[in-house]
Amino acid sequence: MITAPTTSTNLYLSDLAPNSTQSEIRAMTVACSAVDGINLAQGVCDTDPPHPVVEAAIAAIRSGHNIYTRLDGIAPLREAIAQKFATFNGLSVDPDREVLVTSGATGALHAALLALLNPGDECLVLEPFYGYHVSTLRSQRVLPVIVPLDAPDWRLDLDRLRAAITPHTRAIILNSPSNPSGKVFTQSELEALAGFCIEHDLFVFTDEMYEYFLYDGARHISLATLPGMAERTITISGFSKTFSVTGWRLGYLAADARWLPSIGYFHDLTYVCAPSPLQHGAAAGLLALPASFYEEMAVEYQAKRDAICAALMHAGLTPSIPTGAYYVLADATRIPGADAKQKARRLLSDTGIAAVAGSAFFGSNADGTNRGENLLRFCFAKKEEELEEACQRLTSYRS
Numbered sequence: 593m594i595t596a597p598t599t600s601t602n603l604y605l606s607d608l609a610p611n612s613t614q615s616e617i618r619a620m621t622v623a624c625s626a627v628d629g630i631n632l633a634q635g636v637c638d639t640d641p642p643h644p645v646v647e648a649a650i651a652a653i654r655s656g657h658n659i660y661t662r663l664d665g666i667a668p669l670r671e672a673i674a675q676k677f678a679t680f681n682g683l684s685v686d687p688d689r690e691v692l693v694t695s696g697a698t699g700a701l702h703a704a705l706l707a708l709l710n711p712g713d714e715c716l717v718l719e720p721f722y723g724y725h726v727s728t729l730r731s732q733r734v735l736p737v738i739v740p741l742d743a744p745d746w747r748l749d750l751d752r753l754r755a756a757i758t759p760h761t762r763a764i765i766l767n768s769p770s771n772p773s774g775k776v777f778t779q780s781e782l783e784a785l786a787g788f789c790i791e792h793d794l795f796v797f798t799d800e801m802y803e804y805f806l807y808d809g810a811r812h813i814s815l816a817t818l819p820g821m822a823e824r825t826i827t828i829s830g831f832s833k834t835f836s837v838t839g840w841r842l843g844y845l846a847a848d849a850r851w852l853p854s855i856g857y858f859h860d861l862t863y864v865c866a867p868s869p870l871q872h873g874a875a876a877g878l879l880a881l882p883a884s885f886y887e888e889m890a891v892e893y894q895a896k897r898d899a900i901c902a903a904l905m906h907a908g909l910t911p912s913i914p915t916g917a918y919y920v921l922a923d924a925t926r927i928p929g930a931d932a933k934q935k936a937r938r939l940l941s942d943t944g945i946a947a948v949a950g951s952a953f954f955g956s957n958a959d960g961t962n963r964g965e966n967l968l969r970f971c972f973a974k975k976e977e978e979l980e981e982a983c984q985r986l987t988s989y990r991s
Contacts, residue, residue, distance in 0.1 A: 608731065615723055616952035620936060624946035630974075630982045632900075633936075633946040635771065635918065637973040641836045644880040649840075649873030657869045663860040664852075665693025665844070669871045672878035673844050680803070681814040683827065689849040692856050693871060695863040697801050697830040697843035701728055703859035704826045708795055708851060709734050709762055715797075716756055716764040720746070720921070720953035720964065722771045722799065729765075737761070738955035740963070744912050746775040750784055763795040766815060769802040772953045772969040773921055774914015776810040786818040796821070800829045801843075802917035804886045807894040810915040816846070823848045826855070831874045833918075833973070834886070840870045893918055896972045896979055903983035904970065911970075918973040921950060925966045932965045939968065943985045 620633035664670065667687070674687035685691055694700040701724075709715065711733035717726055719740045729736045739756050742749055753764075766785065768777040777785070789796050796815055803812045816825035830843030843866075847855060897913075900920060904911045909922040929935035932949030940946050950967025957963075972979060 608733075611730075615727070616933065616936075616949050617723070620940070620946045620948055623937065623940060627940065627944060629940055629944035629946050630978055630985070631946045632970045632972070632974070632982055633948045635833070635838070635971050635973055637833050637836045637838050637918075638978075639836045639973065639975055642877055642881055642885065645831075645835050645837065645873045645877035647873075648876030649869050652869035652872035657872055659868060661693075661865045661868050661871060663856050663865055664691065665866060666868070666871045666875065669693055669844075669875040669878075672875045673846075676878055677814075677827075677846060681800075681812075681827075682817045683814055683822075683846065685846045686849065690846055690852055692845050692847070692852060692859060693866045694830075694843040694845060694859055695866050696832065696841040697799060697828050698724060698728070699841070699859060699863050699866075700826075700828045700830070700843045700845040701725065701797060701799070702732075703862065704797060704828070704845060704847070704851075704855050705729065705732050705734060706858040707854035708826070712760065713762045714758060714760040716753065716761065716794075718748070718764075718766065719955060720770070720773050720950075721765075721955075722767055723952050725765050725767070725799070726955075735760070741773075741775070743963075746770070746773050748777065748781045748785065750788060753785075753788055757792055761792065761794065763797060764789065765797045765799065767799040769805055769810075769812065769914075769916025771799075771802065771917050772919045772948075772950075773912065774917045774919055776806065776812065776916040779811075779813055782813055782815055782818060786815060786821050789824060790820045794824065796825045798825060798827050800827060801833055803829060804834050804889060805893055805918055806890050806916050807897060808915050812916070823850075826851070831877070834889070835874065835877050836973075837870070837873075840867065840873075842866055842870055842874050893972070896974070899979065899983050900970060900972045900986075903986040907986045907989045909968070909986070918971060920970045920972065921953075921967050922947075922970060923966060924950070924968040927968075932962075932967060935966075936968055939989075943989050945982055945985055 624631045670687040670691045677683040827846045832838040901911045911922040924935045927935040932951040947968040950964030951962045954964035
């Protein structure tokens with residue numbers, strides 16, 4: 593704990609602020625813009641949104657849907673989300689009591705943590721992790737306890753999880769399909785994890801943002817559908833990636849009716865509500881787009897995955913082939929640099945391609961080392977022509 597400085601003023605930073613830095617993802621995006629490079633660092637998903645989604649949002653603006661909505665979102669969207677949960681996830685939820693429309697999945701996690709965890713509680717986080725999960729926990733003075741998965745296929749080790757349990761452990765965050773690794777947890781892994789959470793009476797916050805991005809026959813399973821898990825699981829997803837509207841900041845969650853009012857309270861306190869006309873656009877997308885839209889998207893992104901993995905392999909940056917999401921972790925040992933941040937900046941300098949230092953997704957070991965220092969993360973959610981250019985540059989890359 594950082595103590596207040598001994599000065600004569602009350603004007604000083606909080607004890608959290610000195611340890612807070614800009615995310616490496618954002619830093620690389622800024623660096624990429626400075627050289628007009630190809631940004632494979634940030635998951636901006638710059639492909640075109642589906643036509644029904646865009647047109648419904650525009651129509652909603654013109655029709656006057658520009659004021660606050662109910663704090664939990666408009667009824668058509670909540671009902672469409674409940675139907676989506678039923679048909680795709682196999683999860684039955686009440687749209688009036690168990691669904692909350694949020695300002696992005698980030699807003700969903702922020703509000704859920706405020707409602708359910710206290711400062712000093714501990715939350716297990718599987719490594720490699722999405723940095724915002726860890727940062728959000730720390731911002732609420734909840735201690736993230738990092739539990740490494742086993743490379744190269746990022747297998748779950750229950751013994752390692754058990755060793756991380758303390759009297760202060762109250763929750764775990766699960767991200768599947770995973771950012772940054774592309775790991776999709778299997779049925780047997782999820783069943784083991786469910787048993788573990790029931791045994792230790794834990795909440796689970798699941799980030800399922802990439803649930804439609806599945807490759808090589810992988811199948812997405814929502815943890816809340818397993819026996820005994822609905823009451824303790826906060827299921828979080830959103831429209832940013834699926835509909836290519838990352839700037840709209842539209843997410844949602846499902847939670848037991850006991851928890852939703854408090855989660856909704858904190859979301860209202862922070863965000864008031866998700867953007868009104870954009871909710872109409874998302875609802876139209878859920879209702880109008882057929883199952884083939886999601887199936888074709890997975891096929892398209894598997895082809896993009898294959899293209900960038902082949903280019904990385906040719907460049908001597910051996911990739912860990914993801915079975916979900918739209919990121920690749922690649923071995924950057926051959927790139928000059930003392931650490932992953934230097935390697936990422938060297939690659940940007942040499943090729944004009946921005947990637948993210950792997951160290952952003954791993955915690956430091958007791959000896960100060962980091963498992964991600966020889967890894968870079970590449971995002972392949974790009975338009976075809978830009979991804980092709982990036983692949984060509986990687987194929988010809990010589991450091």
